[in-house]
Amino acid sequence: MSLLVVGSVAFDTVETHAGRREDVLGGSATFFSTAASFFTPVRLVAVVGEDFPEHHVAELQARGVETAGLQRQPGKTFRWEGRYDDLNEATTLDTQLNVFEHFKPELPTGFEQSDYVFLANIDPVLQGQVLDQIRAPRLVALDTMNFWIEDIIPGKRAALEAVIRRVDLLFVNDKEAELLSGEDNVVKAAQRIRDMGPSTVVIKRGEFGALMFSSDGIFAVPAMPLEQVVDPTGAGDSFAGGFMGFLAASGRVDAEGIRRAAVAGSVTASFAVEDFSLDRLKSLDKGQISKRYTAFRDLVRIPE
Amino acid sequence: MSLLVVGSVAFDTVETHAGRREDVLGGSATFFSTAASFFTPVRLVAVVGEDFPEHHVAELQARGVETAGLQRQPGKTFRWEGRYDDLNEATTLDTQLNVFEHFKPELPTGFEQSDYVFLANIDPVLQGQVLDQIRAPRLVALDTMNFWIEDIIPGKRAALEAVIRRVDLLFVNDKEAELLSGEDNVVKAAQRIRDMGPSTVVIKRGEFGALMFSSDGIFAVPAMPLEQVVDPTGAGDSFAGGFMGFLAASGRVDAEGIRRAAVAGSVTASFAVEDFSLDRLKSLDKGQISKRYTAFRDLVRIPE
Numbered sequence A, B: 001m002s003l004l005v006v007g008s009v010a011f012d013t014v015e016t017h018a019g020r021r022e023d024v025l026g027g028s029a030t031f032f033s034t035a036a037s038f039f040t041p042v043r044l045v046a047v048v049g050e051d052f053p054e055h056h057v058a059e060l061q062a063r064g065v066e067t068a069g070l071q072r073q074p075g076k077t078f079r080w081e082g083r084y085d086d087l088n089e090a091t092t093l094d095t096q097l098n099v100f101e102h103f104k105p106e107l108p109t110g111f112e113q114s115d116y117v118f119l120a121n122i123d124p125v126l127q128g129q130v131l132d133q134i135r136a137p138r139l140v141a142l143d144t145m146n147f148w149i150e151d152i153i154p155g156k157r158a159a160l161e162a163v164i165r166r167v168d169l170l171f172v173n174d175k176e177a178e179l180l181s182g183e184d185n186v187v188k189a190a191q192r193i194r195d196m197g198p199s200t201v202v203i204k205r206g207e208f209g210a211l212m213f214s215s216d217g218i219f220a221v222p223a224m225p226l227e228q229v230v231d232p233t234g235a236g237d238s239f240a241g242g243f244m245g246f247l248a249a250s251g252r253v254d255a256e257g258i259r260r261a262a263v264a265g266s267v268t269a270s271f272a273v274e275d276f277s278l279d280r281l282k283s284l285d286k287g288q289i290s291k292r293y294t295a296f297r298d299l300v301r302i303p304e
Helices: A028-038 A052-061 A099-100 A124-133 A157-166 A176-180 A186-195 A235-250 A255-272 A278-281 A286-300 B029-037 B054-060 B098-102 B126-134 B157-164 B174-181 B185-196 B235-250 B255-272 B279-283 B286-300
Strands: A003-006 A008-015 A018-027 A042-048 A063-071 A077-085 A091-096 A115-121 A139-143 A169-173 A200-204 A210-214 A219-220 B003-006 B010-016 B020-026 B042-048 B066-071 B078-086 B087-094 B114-121 B139-143 B169-173 B200-204 B210-214 B219-221
Touching: A003 A028, A003 A124, A003 A235, A018 A028, A028 A042, A028 A052, A028 A235, A028 A278, A028 B087, A042 A099, A042 A200, A052 A063, A077 A099, A115 A124, A115 A235, A124 A157, A139 A235, A169 A176, A169 A235, A176 A186, A176 A200, A186 A200, A186 A210, A200 A235, A210 A255, A210 B098, A219 A255, A219 B286, A235 A255, A255 A278, A255 A286, A286 B219, B003 B029, B003 B126, B003 B235, B010 B054, B020 B029, B029 B042, B029 B054, B029 B235, B029 B255, B098 B126, B114 B235, B126 B157, B139 B235, B169 B174, B169 B235, B174 B185, B174 B200, B185 B200, B185 B210, B200 B219, B200 B235, B210 B255, B219 B255, B235 B255, B255 B279, B255 B286
Parallel strands: A003 A042, A003 A115, A008 A077, A042 A063, A115 A139, A139 A169, A169 A200, B003 B042, B003 B114, B010 B078, B042 B066, B114 B139, B139 B169, B169 B200
Antiparallel strands: A008 A018, A077 A091, A200 A210, A210 A219, B010 B020, B078 B087, B200 B210, B210 B219
């Protein structure tokens, strides 16, 4: 079934304990659609500037990403620069919104009929406008960040709450969950957020995995322990991409299907962090994902 | 089969977000033996001062804890005072070793024939001396802390390494694993520590659970998500107590048996933190443990 993502495409300059990369491909929609493409075709809605090389677009297309919704605007592509002193948290050194500042997501004909929708972290007003254009989606998921939750630009928090009421699944990290709910206990925070709208809340905890809260109860999905983590950038979007891609491919949104999807998300994210930018995802194949999915079952297996 | 613990019995003054308690029962051996007592009888070796009320001893005995190895020495019982600003880390405000300063563990007749041994966090020289007295144990586990790893008292690090070579199972937290191994990656740290002696290394991660490394591979055991964490003091020792108690009761030290024991440890620890001191463990019964063990299976269950 069809999967749509609206988010950012960016150039990242990243420094981690493993080294530094300048102006490498990044952005939430890029990580998401690349991760999801292992499971299902993806419809991408985003914006790039005149400086964005055509070969990146061709590579996404070659993976089964439909790029009709990728606008090219006068000016430069969104740029982000960050450093990880601790692999669980990035320090932002510079943000240049560039063409992303005036991004108006427009759905090409046909995209409005999408079964699965991922609203990556962008202005909640835009997230709402995208949702207005979608007809009868089966499942809508949303990601956001502190910037909108804390209402730094007055009115954005209210817009976020309005759009959260309309989504089925929310992806947030521990801190975002606390800010959004006013609860520092993760279980209470998730309950409070479920009362705000989403029937499923996934709380991401970096190298410690994620907790998923739904009517099915709580599902603890660890992160695959890795010998080498090179760059955590895009881990959350790769998790969401594997998760939503798996859901869209299986078409099963019941409790069992969502648990399997969460594992697929964790497995996909575990590859994404093994190299800078999208490098590991680009060299990845479906067989490696299947193999690690099997290893993942053993990682959490409790003998009878 | 028999289970022996050597460690501390203390009075704790603790402050958490949930309140403050003064001079409440604590200590590694106290938490361990109370937690283990749900599964098997326990032999306790520790020291208390003249101020230690007899009713605490009677309560331990009533739980099946043999207290012949609990020395009473002139002076005051070990006292610790700490505060948790973050539930994952205690700030020590005061430590009064008192009678614990000159603790010389002596095994009463019969204790030297113990099948399972837990050397709680005490001077590694003493841990080695205890081990010298035990005849042919089936499984020896050890806990330690930064103070010994960092060689604050010269020679203690070497003593620790010597005793670690002789144990089967090591319990450490993330930071201790990093200090001990010189590796900041948790997988590499565990490999390095396994090369130092213990065939099984359990890396405790507070509210994120634990990772167990053995010849069986990696086992990720989450912590049960709780709506209310009152006091994390003793969580690690309760985890070890549930773990070792379960092992001793089942007598199975193969890979499967150790996985089940790790779950029993996590379940037991999840109760310990629900109230101050040993209060929750004292009101706990085996049925509640079984019920949460079942819930734990569902927490990590990946559908086929």
